[in-house]
Amino acid sequence: MKTIKDIAKEANVSTGTVDRVLHNRPGVSEKTREKIQALLKKYKFQKNVMASALAYKKKFSIATLTPLTNSNEEFWHEPNRGIQTIFNEIKKYGVEVHCFYFNHFDPESFQNAFHNILELNPNAVLLAPVFHKSSTKLIKLLEVRNIPYVFLNIDIQGQKNISFIGQNSYQSGFLSAKILKLILSDKDDILIIRFRKNIDHHESIQSRVNGFMDYFKSKDPSRIIRSLNLKSSATSEIELNLSKNLNNELINDPLIKGIFVPSSYAHMAAQFIEGSEWKDIKLIGYDVHEKNIKYLKNESIDFLIDQEPFEQGYKGVEIIFEKLFFNKTPKKIYNSPINIVTKENVDYI
Amino acid sequence: MKTIKDIAKEANVSTGTVDRVLHNRPGVSEKTREKIQALLKKYKFQKNVMASALAYKKKFSIATLTPLTNSNEEFWHEPNRGIQTIFNEIKKYGVEVHCFYFNHFDPESFQNAFHNILELNPNAVLLAPVFHKSSTKLIKLLEVRNIPYVFLNIDIQGQKNISFIGQNSYQSGFLSAKILKLILSDKDDILIIRFRKNIDHHESIQSRVNGFMDYFKSKDPSRIIRSLNLKSSATSEIELNLSKNLNNELINDPLIKGIFVPSSYAHMAAQFIEGSEWKDIKLIGYDVHEKNIKYLKNESIDFLIDQEPFEQGYKGVEIIFEKLFFNKTPKKIYNSPINIVTKENVDYI
DNA sequence: CTGAAAGCGCTTACAG
DNA sequence: CTGAAAGCGCTTACAG
Numbered sequence: 206m207k208t209i210k211d212i213a214k215e216a217n218v219s220t221g222t223v224d225r226v227l228h229n230r231p232g233v234s235e236k237t238r239e240k241i242q243a244l245l246k247k248y249k250f251q252k253n254v255m256a257s258a259l260a261y262k263k264k265f266s267i268a269t270l271t272p273l274t275n276s277n278e279e280f281w282h283e284p285n286r287g288i289q290t291i292f293n294e295i296k297k298y299g300v301e302v303h304c305f306y307f308n309h310f311d312p313e314s315f316q317n318a319f320h321n322i323l324e325l326n327p328n329a330v331l332l333a334p335v336f337h338k339s340s341t342k343l344i345k346l347l348e349v350r351n352i353p354y355v356f357l358n359i360d361i362q363g364q365k366n367i368s369f370i371g372q373n374s375y376q377s378g379f380l381s382a383k384i385l386k387l388i389l390s391d392k393d394d395i396l397i398i399r400f401r402k403n404i405d406h407h408e409s410i411q412s413r414v415n416g417f418m419d420y421f422k423s424k425d426p427s428r429i430i431r432s433l434n435l436k437s438s439a440t441s442e443i444e445l446n447l448s449k450n451l452n453n454e455l456i457n458d459p460l461i462k463g464i465f466v467p468s469s470y471a472h473m474a475a476q477f478i479e480g481s482e483w484k485d486i487k488l489i490g491y492d493v494h495e496k497n498i499k500y501l502k503n504e505s506i507d508f509l510i511d512q513e514p515f516e517q518g519y520k521g522v523e524i525i526f527e528k529l530f531f532n533k534t535p536k537k538i539y540n541s542p543i544n545i546v547t548k549e550n551v552d553y554i
Numbered sequence: 555m556k557t558i559k560d561i562a563k564e565a566n567v568s569t570g571t572v573d574r575v576l577h578n579r580p581g582v583s584e585k586t587r588e589k590i591q592a593l594l595k596k597y598k599f600q601k602n603v604m605a606s607a608l609a610y611k612k613k614f615s616i617a618t619l620t621p622l623t624n625s626n627e628e629f630w631h632e633p634n635r636g637i638q639t640i641f642n643e644i645k646k647y648g649v650e651v652h653c654f655y656f657n658h659f660d661p662e663s664f665q666n667a668f669h670n671i672l673e674l675n676p677n678a679v680l681l682a683p684v685f686h687k688s689s690t691k692l693i694k695l696l697e698v699r700n701i702p703y704v705f706l707n708i709d710i711q712g713q714k715n716i717s718f719i720g721q722n723s724y725q726s727g728f729l730s731a732k733i734l735k736l737i738l739s740d741k742d743d744i745l746i747i748r749f750r751k752n753i754d755h756h757e758s759i760q761s762r763v764n765g766f767m768d769y770f771k772s773k774d775p776s777r778i779i780r781s782l783n784l785k786s787s788a789t790s791e792i793e794l795n796l797s798k799n800l801n802n803e804l805i806n807d808p809l810i811k812g813i814f815v816p817s818s819y820a821h822m823a824a825q826f827i828e829g830s831e832w833k834d835i836k837l838i839g840y841d842v843h844e845k846n847i848k849y850l851k852n853e854s855i856d857f858l859i860d861q862e863p864f865e866q867g868y869k870g871v872e873i874i875f876e877k878l879f880f881n882k883t884p885k886k887i888y889n890s891p892i893n894i895v896t897k898e899n900v901d902y903i
Numbered sequence: 904c905t906g907a908a909a910g911c912g913c914t915t916a917c918a919g
Numbered sequence: 920c921t922g923a924a925a926g927c928g929c930t931t932a933c934a935g
C-alpha cells in the first residue's frame with residue numbers, strides 16, 4: 206500500500222502538495238495536480254485514515270434530534286440506543302455527537318430543541334421530523350447555514366435532506382395484510398384499530414393502512430374490513446376508550462377474527478383480548494418493545510412487524526460521520542428491513 | 555481527555571514508561587508502576603487507538619476458510635462477500651485477511667486448504683467446519699500453535715473455538731413448522747424433502763428437521779408428515795430423481811399440501827411444482843439466493859427462512875479483528891436472526 | 904529500571 | 920505555487 210510519501214517522491218513534489226491534491230485544496234498548478242492525480246489513480250491510493258484523523262485536529266460535531274423516552278417500552282428507545290452506540294465507537298475520531306430530545310406529544314419542545322441545535326451550529330444534523338409543519342419550516346434554517354441533515358424513521362417528501370433511513374410503510378402494511386389473510390379463514394372479518402394518541406407521524410401510519418387496504422383490494426376485495434379510531438390523548442383515557450369501543454365492535458360484528466394495529470400499541474389491544482371472551486382473535490402489530498414482546502410470547506399477539514430501530518439510529522449517525530470524515534456520499538434512501546416477528550424468532554432478531 | 559504525555563508529566567516519568575505500564579510490559583519498578591496506574595485510573599485514561607495503531611507496526615493476519623462459490627445462487631456467496639467487505643474496511647489498520655477456499659463436496663480440498671493456512675501461520679482463523687471429522691482433527695493443530703479460531707455458520711460442540719456465528723437451526727425449523735401449520739388447513743399432510751447432495755453440514759439440516767418435527771409433536775401430534783430423501787450427488791441426477799420421486803409421493807398421498815425443504819434447494823421443488831398439476835402446494839425453504847428469489851416472487855415458494863449470511867461473514871472477521879486489535883473478548887455465540895422472508899419483504903432485507 | 908529520540912502517515916502553518 | 924518542518928498520540932529500539 207502506497208503512502209503519501211511514496212507518491213510525493215515519485216512525483217518529485219513534497220507530501221504537502223500531494224495532500225493538497227488529495228483534498229482538492231487550492232494552490233496547486235494544473236500540471237502538478239494532474240501528474241499527482243494520475244499517480245493516485247495508478248496506485249489506487251487510499252489514505253491512512255488513522256494517520257489522517259490523528260493529524261487533522263478540527264473536530265466535527267453532529268447533532269441528533271429525536272423523541273425522548275424514559276423506558277425501554279417505547280419505540281424511540283432503540284434508535285436512541287443506536288445513536289449512543291455509534292457515538293461511542295466514533296468518538297475516538299474526535300467526533301462529537303450532541304443529542305437533543307423533545308417530547309413526542311409537544312411540538313413546542315421540538316422547536317425549542319431545534320433552536321438549541323442552531324445555537325450549537327453543528328456540522329450536520331440527524332432528525333426525526335415528527336411534526337410535519339415545524340419540521341419543514343425549521344429545516345430551512347439549516348439550509349441557509351449549509352448544514353446538511355438526514356431524516357430518521359420519518360420521511361418528508363420533497364425536502365433537501367441528504368438521506369432518509371426508515372421503513373417503507375406502505376409495503377409493511379401490504380405484508381401485514383398478507384400475513385393476516387394467511388392466518389384467517391375466508392369468512393372472517395377484520396378490524397383496524399388506530400390510536401390517535403400519536404398525533405404525529407400519522408403519515409407513516411396512514412401509509413401502513415393504505416398498504417394493508419390495497420392488499421385486500423387486489424387479492425380479496427370482498428373481505429369486510431372495519432375501522433376503530435380512538436382519539437383521546439392520555440394513556441389512561443385511551444385504555445378505557447379502547448376497552449369500551451372494542452367491546453362494542455366485537456359485539457356488533459362477531460365475525461371479526463383478525464385485528465391490525467398499524468402502530469406500536471398492539472399490546473393495548475392484546476391486553477383487552479386476553480381478558481375478554483374473544484381469545485381466538487388474531488392480532489398483528491408493529492414494533493418489538495417490552496410490552497409487545499410480553500403479549501407476543503403469551504400468544505395474544507400473533508405477529509409483529511419490526512423495522513430494526515436500533516440500526517436506524519446507528520446508521521443515521523454513521524452515514525453522517527462517513528460523509529464528514531471520508532467525504533462519502535450517502536444513498537438518498539436506506540430502506541429498513543420489514544421483519545416478521547413471532548414468538549419463535551423474537552429472541553433471535 | 556488526557557494523553558500519555560500528560561500522565562508522564564504528572565508522574566515525572568517518560569512517556570515510554572507510561573506505555574510500559576499501560577501494556578503490562580516488564581521493566582518497571584513496582585513503585586513507579588503503582589504511581590502511574592493510580593493516575594491512569596484517576597483520569598480514566600483511554601488510549602487513542604488511532605495513534606496506537608499507527609505506531610504499532612506489527613501487522614496482524616487473519617485467515618478465513620469457507621466453501622468456494624462461483625455464482626451468487628449459492629449460499630456461501632454471501633458470507634464470502636461479507637468477509638470481503640469487512641476486509642476492505644479494516645485493511646486500513648494494516649490487517650491482512652487471507653481467504654482460503656475449498657470445494658463443498660470434497661473433504662480433501664478442505665484439508666489441503668487447511669494445511670496452507672498452517673503454513674501461513676496467521677494470528678487467527680475463521681472457518682466453516684463443514685466436514686466434521688477433518689475439522690475436529692485439524693483444529694487441534696491450531697490449538698498447539700495457540701492460534702485462536704472462530705466457527706462460521708456451522709457449530710461443533712465441545713471445541714475450543716473462541717466464538718461461533720450462526721443460526722439456531724432447531725429454532726428455525728420450529729418456526730418453519732409454525733408458519734406451515736398456519737397456512738395449511740388442518741387436514742392437509744406435509745412432506746419434508748431432503749437433498750443429500752449436501753453430505754456436509756447435515757447436522758444443521760438435521761436440527762432444522764428436529765425443530766420442525768418437535769413443533770408438530772407438541773402442537774399438532776396427529777398431523778401426517780412424510781419424508782423424501784434424495785441421495786444422488788450430481789445436480790442433474792438430483793433433478794431427475796426429484797421429479798420422479800416427488801411425483802410418486804404426491805400421487806400416493808394427494809393430501810400433501812405443504813412441503814418443507816430444510817436446505818437451500820427449495821427452488822428445485824418449486825420448479826417441479828410449477829410444471830405440475832399440484833400448484834396449490836405450499837412450500838417453505840431456506841436461504842435467499844437468486845434461484846429461490848425467483849420462485850418466491852412468482853409464488854411457487856411461499857416462505858424462505860433467512861439467516862443474514864452476509865452479516866455472518868462480516869461479523870466473523872470483525873470479532874477476530876477486534877480481539878487482535880483492541881483485545882476485545884467476543885461472545886461465545888452470535889446468534890444470527892431467523893428471518894421470515896416473503897415476496898412482499900424480500901426486497902427490503 | 905528508565906529516558907531520549909525516531910518514527911508511524913498525514914495535515915497545516917509558515918516561509919519563500 | 921511549493922517545500923520544509925512541526926506536530927497529532929503512541930510505540931519501540933537503543934543507550935545508559
